[in-house]
Amino acid sequence: MAEQACCRSGEGKENGGDSQGITVCGMQFAYELQHPLFFDFNLDIARGSRCLLVGANGSGKTTLLKILAGKHMVGGREVVRVLNRSAFHDTQLVCGGDLAYLGGSWSKTIGSAGEVPLQGDFSAEHMIFGVEGIDPVRRDKLIELLDIDLQWRMHKVSDGQRRRVQICMGLLHPFQVLLLDEVTVDLDVVARMDLLDFFKEECEQRGATVVYATHIFDGLETWATHLAYIQDGQLKRSEKLTEINELKSSENLLSVVEAWLRSETKCEKKKPSNSPAQVQKSSPFGTSPFMSSRHMAYYR
Numbered sequence: 001m002a003e004q005a006c007c008r009s010g011e012g013k014e015n016g017g018d019s020q021g022i023t024v025c026g027m028q029f030a031y032e033l034q035h036p037l038f039f040d041f042n043l044d045i046a047r048g049s050r051c052l053l054v055g056a057n058g059s060g061k062t063t064l065l066k067i068l069a070g071k072h073m074v075g076g077r078e079v080v081r082v083l084n085r086s087a088f089h090d091t092q093l094v095c096g097g098d099l100a101y102l103g104g105s106w107s108k109t110i111g112s113a114g115e116v117p118l119q120g121d122f123s124a125e126h127m128i129f130g131v132e133g134i135d136p137v138r139r140d141k142l143i144e145l146l147d148i149d150l151q152w153r154m155h156k157v158s159d160g161q162r163r164r165v166q167i168c169m170g171l172l173h174p175f176q177v178l179l180l181d182e183v184t185v186d187l188d189v190v191a192r193m194d195l196l197d198f199f200k201e202e203c204e205q206r207g208a209t210v211v212y213a214t215h216i217f218d219g220l221e222t223w224a225t226h227l228a229y230i231q232d233g234q235l236k237r238s239e240k241l242t243e244i245n246e247l248k249s250s251e252n253l254l255s256v257v258e259a260w261l262r263s264e265t266k267c268e269k270k271k272p273s274n275s276p277a278q279v280q281k282s283s284p285f286g287t288s289p290f291m292s293s294r295h296m297a298y299y300r
């Protein structure tokens with residue numbers, strides 16, 4: 001059973017005990033034909049917190065953020081609550097701009113083709129000014145903060161420049177809850193630090209809540225208020241940053257998280273077998289119509 005854990009900052013308790021932040025209660029989730037990734041999973045993130053979501057590759061961070069963003073239907077209306085509303089069922093949460101999710105590549109889902117990157121010759125101005133009902137002061141602030149040239153053509157810019165436009169569009173509405181999945185990875189150090197400062201301001205001035213999944217810990221010791229650590233879909237730690245004992249005797253957050261990840265016990269099923277028969281059986285081409293080929297080298 002997953003650990004029961006809670007990361008309330010205290011400020012969020014004014015609404016009759018409901019944090020008005022994020023609560024997950026007894027959640028179960030499995031991808032099709034797979035064992036449950038989350039089983040009886042509980043999480044509580046108070047309004048106004050800046051919570052880091054950490055864990056090894058494949059531990060479930062992206063899946064959790066997508067569930068919180070209402071992209072997967074999980075359980076009934078009471079299981080995944082954001083701002084005391086059902087993340088999946090209350091479509092107004094996302095459409096109204098209170099709940100924002102920024103993650104992955106800038107793409108859209110097209111039927112069986114899956115996630116397809118957005119393509120086309122649009123200018124940054126066309127994209128940003130195409131969003132209706134935006135406070136022009138906030139929009140100008142974001143354009144300046146992210147140092148966006150409105151003449152950029154989206155199919156000709158660098159990854160980092162495209163990412164800046166994506167982030168700007170995601171932040172145009174004054175969100176109440178923001179879910180970030182490694183979106184600062186392409187940004188240069190100045191843009192990343194300025195953006196983190198902006199998020200801090202949004203939390204402190206408007207009581208917004210930010211959950212940030214990342215593997216880059218530079219500068220986050222003083223930025224984050226809370227940390228949630230997931231291992232194989234289980235919440236291992238969820239606490240205030242100031243209450244993490246290891247951090248008091250450690251150089252920085254990076255070394256603390258590194259020590260946690262190194263001490264994780266790997267599942268038996270993930271270990272490769274050395275027997276030739278088993279290697280043959282477990283070959284990815286065993287039951288596939290495709291054969292291994294030197295042409296696969298093309299994908300290196």
Ligand SMILES: Nc1ncnc2c1ncn2[C@@H]1O[C@H](COP(=O)(O)OP(=O)(O)OP(=O)(O)O)[C@@H](O)[C@H]1O
Nearest residue numbers: 031032034037055056057058059060061062063064
């Ligand atoms: N669409 C999918 N279908 C089936 N399994 C999936 C799918 N997406 C993710 N998984 C599996 O779910 C588990 C959690 O994946 P997830 O992407 O949430 O991890 P993560 O913690 O975000 O990893 P990373 O740090 O690499 O981004 C992994 O074992 C992954 O293989």
